[in-house]
Amino acid sequence: MTAAIAVEGLERSFDDVLAVQGIDLEVGEGEIYGFLGPNGAGKTTTVRMLTTLLLPTGGRATVAGHDVVGAARSVRASIGVALQEAALDPLMTGRELIRLQATLQGLPGAEGKRRADDLLERVDLVAAADRRVGTYSGGMQRRLDLAAALVHEPRVLFLDEPTTGLDPVSRKTIWEEVRALNDEGTTVFLTTQYLEEADQLADNVGIIDSGRIVAEGTPASLKADLGHPHIRLQLEEGSIAEAEEICARIGSLLPPVDGKTVLVEVEKGAADIPRVVRALDEAGIAVGSLELVHPTLDDVFVAKTGYHLEQEGEESDGDEEAVRA
Amino acid sequence: MSGLATNLRVVRALGMRSIRQTFRRPQLMAPIVVFPTILLAIQTGGAGGAVNLPGFPPVQSFLQFMLAGAMMQSLMLAGNSGGIALAVDIEMGFTDRLFAAPISRYTIVLGRLAGTAALGLLSALWFLAIGLVFGAEIESGVPGALLAIALVTATAMAVGGLGAAIALRSGSASVVQGLFPLVLVVLFLSSAFFPVDLMIEPARTIAEYNPLSFVVEGVREPIISGIDASDTAAALLAIAGIVVLGLILSARALRHRLRVG
Amino acid sequence: MEATVAIPAWRANLATIGALMSRAKNELLRVPGAAIPGVLAPTIFFLGLNGVFGALTQLQGFETGTYESFIVPISMLQGAGFTGAAAGVNLARDIEQGWLDRLLVSPAPRWVLLAGTVLSASARSLIPASFVLAIALVLGAGWPGIDGLLVTYLMVAAMAAVAACWGSMLALHFKSQSAAPLMQAGMMALILTTTAYAPLALLQGWLQDIARINPVTQVVEAARQGFVGEVTWAETWPGVIALAGLLAVLGALALREMRRTAA
Numbered sequence: 061m062t063a064a065i066a067v068e069g070l071e072r073s074f075d076d077v078l079a080v081q082g083i084d085l086e087v088g089e090g091e092i093y094g095f096l097g098p099n100g101a102g103k104t105t106t107v108r109m110l111t112t113l114l115l116p117t118g119g120r121a122t123v124a125g126h127d128v129v130g131a132a133r134s135v136r137a138s139i140g141v142a143l144q145e146a147a148l149d150p151l152m153t154g155r156e157l158i159r160l161q162a163t164l165q166g167l168p169g170a171e172g173k174r175r176a177d178d179l180l181e182r183v184d185l186v187a188a189a190d191r192r193v194g195t196y197s198g199g200m201q202r203r204l205d206l207a208a209a210l211v212h213e214p215r216v217l218f219l220d221e222p223t224t225g226l227d228p229v230s231r232k233t234i235w236e237e238v239r240a241l242n243d244e245g246t247t248v249f250l251t252t253q254y255l256e257e258a259d260q261l262a263d264n265v266g267i268i269d270s271g272r273i274v275a276e277g278t279p280a281s282l283k284a285d286l287g288h289p290h291i292r293l294q295l296e297e298g299s300i301a302e303a304e305e306i307c308a309r310i311g312s313l314l315p316p317v318d319g320k321t322v323l324v325e326v327e328k329g330a331a332d333i334p335r336v337v338r339a340l341d342e343a344g345i346a347v348g349s350l351e352l353v354h355p356t357l358d359d360v361f362v363a364k365t366g367y368h369l370e371q372e373g374e375e376s377d378g379d380e381e382a383v384r385a
Numbered sequence: 386m387s388g389l390a391t392n393l394r395v396v397r398a399l400g401m402r403s404i405r406q407t408f409r410r411p412q413l414m415a416p417i418v419v420f421p422t423i424l425l426a427i428q429t430g431g432a433g434g435a436v437n438l439p440g441f442p443p444v445q446s447f448l449q450f451m452l453a454g455a456m457m458q459s460l461m462l463a464g465n466s467g468g469i470a471l472a473v474d475i476e477m478g479f480t481d482r483l484f485a486a487p488i489s490r491y492t493i494v495l496g497r498l499a500g501t502a503a504l505g506l507l508s509a510l511w512f513l514a515i516g517l518v519f520g521a522e523i524e525s526g527v528p529g530a531l532l533a534i535a536l537v538t539a540t541a542m543a544v545g546g547l548g549a550a551i552a553l554r555s556g557s558a559s560v561v562q563g564l565f566p567l568v569l570v571v572l573f574l575s576s577a578f579f580p581v582d583l584m585i586e587p588a589r590t591i592a593e594y595n596p597l598s599f600v601v602e603g604v605r606e607p608i609i610s611g612i613d614a615s616d617t618a619a620a621l622l623a624i625a626g627i628v629v630l631g632l633i634l635s636a637r638a639l640r641h642r643l644r645v646g
Numbered sequence: 647m648e649a650t651v652a653i654p655a656w657r658a659n660l661a662t663i664g665a666l667m668s669r670a671k672n673e674l675l676r677v678p679g680a681a682i683p684g685v686l687a688p689t690i691f692f693l694g695l696n697g698v699f700g701a702l703t704q705l706q707g708f709e710t711g712t713y714e715s716f717i718v719p720i721s722m723l724q725g726a727g728f729t730g731a732a733a734g735v736n737l738a739r740d741i742e743q744g745w746l747d748r749l750l751v752s753p754a755p756r757w758v759l760l761a762g763t764v765l766s767a768s769a770r771s772l773i774p775a776s777f778v779l780a781i782a783l784v785l786g787a788g789w790p791g792i793d794g795l796l797v798t799y800l801m802v803a804a805m806a807a808v809a810a811c812w813g814s815m816l817a818l819h820f821k822s823q824s825a826a827p828l829m830q831a832g833m834m835a836l837i838l839t840t841t842a843y844a845p846l847a848l849l850q851g852w853l854q855d856i857a858r859i860n861p862v863t864q865v866v867e868a869a870r871q872g873f874v875g876e877v878t879w880a881e882t883w884p885g886v887i888a889l890a891g892l893l894a895v896l897g898a899l900a901l902r903e904m905r906r907t908a909a
Contacts (some may be wrong), residue, residue: 111751147748151672163665164752166658192676208748306863341738406873416827423835430853431843434705447850566686573694581782588697 064089064216064247065110068368071118072105079105079270087249087264089215090357092242093250096357102271103251107220111141112289118269124215137331140209144220146201150194154185154204158195158211165212170213179207183237194230197231202292205366206237217241219250225256235261255357256368265357274364286363287363289329290314291320291336292353298345314359317368320351395488399496406470417466418508421458422515425451428578440582444609449521452512453605454469454577457597459508460541461568465561468548472485472558475642489641494549498542502565505541509534516608529607536604536620543624546631553638575599599623649656659758666749666762673707673736674770679807688725692778693720694830696785699843707847708875718779719798719869720836720842723862725808727776727833728751731826733767734813738823746907756904760897764810771806772799788871794872796883802867803905804889805862809833818903879880 066086072080080102082373087093094105100224104155109124112132121128126380136291148157155176162172180189183203197346202222209217219238223231238261242248253259258265259279267275275282289309295303302321304313311326326332340347361369393436395500425448433447444450471494474480483493501588513530523530553562572578574588575597592598603620606613653661674681698887699715708716740746749759775798783789790798813829839856840863841849849857857863871877 065831113747113750115907133755136751139751141748143744143747145744147744149669149745149748151676152669154667160669161748161752162666162748163658163661166653168653168751169661222799230833287669300736420831427835427853428843429840430850430856431838432699432702433850433853434701434844434848435699437703438704452788466718474816559810566683566690569664570690570694573690583701586695588694635799 062089063087063122064091065123065249065252067119067121068118069119070121072102072108072109072114073117079187079271080109080116081109083268083271085273085276086265086339087224087247088348089247090242090245091263092238092250092261094258094265096253096255096258096265096361097251097268098253101268103253104220105270106268107143107218107249107251111139111218112136112176137212138215140212140214140217142205142217142219142222144224146205148193148205151190152193153190154193154196154200155180155189157204158208158323159160161208162211167212175211179210183207184233199226199233202226202230202234203367206234210241210308214246216247216249220251221247221251224253230256236254253369255361260358267361269365270276275360277369279357282357282360286355286359288325288327289352289354290323290325290359291333292349292351293324293336293340294320294348294350295322297344298340298343302343303345306343306345310335310339315367316330347383376377392489393491395486395492396489396495396499397556399492400499400592400618403467403470403500404503406522407504414504415509417462420462420510421455421508422511424458425455425512425515430608435480435579438583440580442580442609443525446521448516448519449609450580451578452516452521452606452608453505453533453601454572456512456537456604457540457575457577458572459512460505460537461544462565463501463504463508463541464544464546464548465565465568466504466548467497467513467545468552468561469558470500472495472550472552472556472561475552475556476558484643490643491635494546494635495552498545500548501545502538502542505538506534508541509537521608523608525607525611529612532607532612532617533604536600536617539621539624540600540627543627543631546628548605550631550634550638553635553642556642571595576605580587596623598624601612650791661762662754662758663762663765666759667766667823670733670736670762670770671827671849672774681773684725684729684770685777687728688721688774688778689781691724692721692782695843698745702844702848705751705848707842707845709845714782714789715873716783716870717842718782719801719873720786720837720866721778721782722775722798723801723837723866723869725778726771726833728786728830729771729774729810729832729842730767730806730809730848731813731829733763733770733810734815734817734829735823735826737763737814738817738821739827741817741821742823747753750907757901760811760814760901761794763814764807764897767810768803768807771802775799775802775826790872793877797871797877797885798873801865801889805837805865806894808889808896809891811893813902815896815903818900818907836860837864841864861892864888879895 063086067083067085069082069084071078071082092188097103109116110121110128112128115129124136126134128135128383158176158179162175180186183206187199223234234306238248262279265279265282268271300322307313307322307324308341310332311324314323314325317322337347358369399481423545429448429451436444436447437442480493548561551564574591574594575595581589581598599619600623602616695717696713703713728737812832816825816829839853841857846854846857864884865888868882871881
C-alpha cells in the first residue's frame with residue numbers, strides 16, 4: 061500500500077534563509093500524523109509545500125500517490141485543506157462558502173447542495189448557515205473551514221494549527237471531529253504547537269525545530285525512549301541553586317521552567333524519592349511540594365531541542381510564522 | 386497656557402516630524418507630484434489646440450498656461466494628504482498626548498501644515514522646472530517665479546488647514562480620503578485648466594466665483610505675462626479667505642474633539 | 647474515497663467561473679455604497695472635462711458639434727479602466743487575506759480563476775458606463791443608435807477585461823494592495839494618451855505620436871463612432887483587433903503571474 065504522504069529530503073529556502081532543511085517522513089493511509097513544533101519551526105512552510113501552494117527548492121514529496129510538483133492538479137483533487145488563517149470571505153454565508161468549494165472541486169450543483177447540508181449539520185452550523193461569515197466566532201469559522209475542506213471527501217486532510225486561538229470547548233469539538241474523520245478512513249496531517257493535541261490525536265508525531273525533524277515516532281514510543289520519569293520539586297525554604305546542586309548528584313537536572321521549580325530526572329523513579337528528600341533535608345532545605353512525573357512529549361521536546369515548547373501555564377499565541385509564501 | 390517660545394518650539398518640532406514623515410516614504414509622495422504631471426502632459430498634448438481659440442489669452446504655449454493648474458492640483462493633493470496624516474495621528478492616539486500637554490491646541494495643526502507647505506514648495510519648484518525644460522518661460526522672470534512659489538506654498542497651507550479641520554472633526558483617515566473626489570471637482574470648476582471665459586455653463590459661472598480661480602490667476606499671471614498688483618491682491622485675499630475658513634472649522638472641530646474625546 | 651461524482655471538465659470550469667462571478671457581485675450588493683466610487687469618478691471626469699474643455703469643438707478639425715458626444719465614450723472607457731483596476735485591488739486584498747489560497751489549493755485550472763476576476767469586471771463595467779451615458783444624453787449628447795450603443799458597450803466591457811488583466815497581474819506580482827495606484831494610473835495613462843481629448847490632427851507633437859501607435863486609440867475611435875457619425879465595420883474592426891491583442895498580452899502575463907504564486 062502506498063503511503064498517503066511520502067517526503068524525501070524536502071527543502072525550502074527563502075532568499076538566504078533555509079526554512080525547511082531536508083526533511084523525510086512517511087504517513088500511512090488512515091493515519092493521523094502530528095507535526096509538532098514552535099512558531100517559526102517550518103510547519104506551515106512544509107504544509108504549503110505538501111498542498112502545492114509552495115514549490116520546494118529541494119527534495120521531493122508525493123501526496124496520495126501524486127508528485128506535488130509534477131502532478132499538482134491530481135494532488136489538489138485528492139486533498140482537503142484547512143489553513144492556519146481560515147481563508148474565508150466575510151461577505152459570504154457559510155452555506156455559500158461550502159457550495160463554492162463544491163463547485164471548485166468539480167461537483168455538480170445538486171450534489172454540492174446536498175453535501176453542504178450534510179456537512180453543516182455535521183459541524184453544527186445549521187443555525188448560522190445563512191448568516192454572513194463575518195458574523196461567526198473564531199470557533200465557528202474553524203468548523204466551517206473544516207466542513208469546506210471535506211466537501212469532496214478527500215483522501216488526505218491537511219490541518220494547519222486547527223485549534224490555535226480557540227477556547228478549550230471548541231478545541232475538544234475539533235478533536236472529536238478529527239477522530240471521527242479518521243475512523244472513516246481519512247488520513248490526517250495536522251500541525252500543532254500544542255503538546256496535548258499531538259499526544260491525544262496523533263498516531264505518529266514528528267517533532268520539528270528550526271526546519272529539521274528532530275524526533276519521530278508514536279507518542280508512546282517517544283516517551284518510552286526517554287524512559288525515565290522526573291521529580292518536580294518546589295521549595296518552602298532554602299536556595300534553589302543549592303537544591304539543584306544536590307539533586308544533580310542524584311539524577312540529571314532538566315532545564316528549569318521557572319525560577320521556583322527544580323526538575324531532576326531519576327532512574328529508579330519512586331525509589332529515588334527518599335534519597336532526594338533526605339539529601340535536601342540534610343542540607344537544611346525544606347521541600348514544599350514534590351511530584352513524580354512520567355515522561356511527556358514536552359520532555360521529549362526538551363531532550364531533543366534543549367528548550368520547552370510551552371512554558372508552565374502559558375500557551376503560545378497563534379502568531380503567524382515569519383515565512384509566508 | 387504656556388508662553389510663545391514654548392509653542393513655537395512645539396510647532397517647530399511637529400513641523401520637522403511632519404516634513405520627515407512626508408519625505409520618508411516617497412511612494413506616498415509620488416502620486417501628489419506624478420499624477421498631476423501625467424495629467425499635465427496629457428492635457429497639454431490633447432487640448433493644446435485651444436490656444437488657437439478666439440478669446441484665449443496670449444501665451445507662449447498651452448503648457449505655459451497649464452503650469453499654474455498643475456501646481457494647484459498638486460497642492461490640493463498635498464493638503465488632502467496632510468489631512469489624512471493628521472487623521473492617522475488621531476486614530477493612533479498620538480494627538481491625545483499632544484492635547485494633554487500644556488501647549489496651545491493650534492500648534493498641532495500648525496505643525497502638520499509644515500509638511501504640507503514643504504510639499505507645496507516642492508511641487509511649485511517641480512512644475513516651474515518642467516516648464517523651463519519644455520520651453521515654457523516665466524515671462525516675469527525671477528520675481529514672478531518667486532511670487533508663484535510663495536502663493537502656491539501659502540495656498541497649500543491654507544488647503545491643508547481645511548484638510549486638518551476635516552481630520553479633526555471626523556477623526557477618520559478614510560473620511561478624509563473619501564473627500565478627495567470633491568477636491569478634484571472643486572478644481573475642475575475653476576480656471577485651473579482653461580480660461581474661465583471659454584468654459585461652458587454652468588461650470589463657467591461657478592468658476593467665476595470660485596476662490597481657487599483667483600489663486601490660479603495670481604499664480605498664472607507672472608508666468609504668462611507679468612506681475613499684476615490686482616491679480617496678486619485678489620489671490621492673497623482668496624487665500625486669506627480659505628485660511629480663515631480653515632481656522633474657524635479647525636477651532637470648532639477642536640472644541641468638538643475635546644468635548645467628545 | 648475520492649469524489650465518485652464527476653462532470654465533464656468544461657462544465658466544471660464554467661460552473662467555477664460562474665460561482666466566482668457570483669461571489670464578486672457580493673462586493674456591490676452586500677457592501678453599502680461600494681458601487682459609488684466606481685460610478686462617481688468617471689461621471690465627475692465627464693462633467694469636468696465637458697465644462698472645462700467644451701470650447702475645443704470650435705476648433706477646425708472637430709467632427710462633432712457637441713463636446714459631450716465626443717468625450718462620453720472616453721468617460722465610459724475610463725469607468726471600465728477604473729472597474730478593472732478595482733478588480734485588481736480586490737484580488738490583492740484576497741491575496742493578503744489568504745482567500746486566494748483556497749482557490750489555488752483546489753483543482754480548478756489557473757486560467758479559470760483568472761477568468762472569474764476578469765469577466766466579473768467586464769460585467770460590472772456596464773454600470774458606470776450606463777450611468778455616464780444617461781447623464782450625457784440628458785446634457786445633450788447625441789443618441790448613438792443601437793448599433794453604436796452595442797459597439798460602445800462591447801468596447802467598454804472588453805476594456806474592463808484588459809484593465810482587470812493588468813490589475814490582476816500587478817496584484818499577483820506584488821501580493822499587496824499598495825500596488826493600487828499603479829493599477830489605476832496605468833489604465834488612466836493608456837486611455838488618455840489617445841484621441842481622448844481631441845481628434846488626431848489637433849493633438850500636439852508628442853501626444854500625437856503616442857496616440858498614433860497606442861492601440862487604445864483604435865478602441866476609442868470604435869467606441870466613439872455612433873456618437874459622432876455612422877457606425878461602419880471599417881471603423882470597428884481595428885478596435886476589436888486592438889482589444890484582442892491587449893487581452894492576449896496582458897492576459898498571458900496575468901496568467902503567468904497566477905502560475906508563479908507558488909515560486
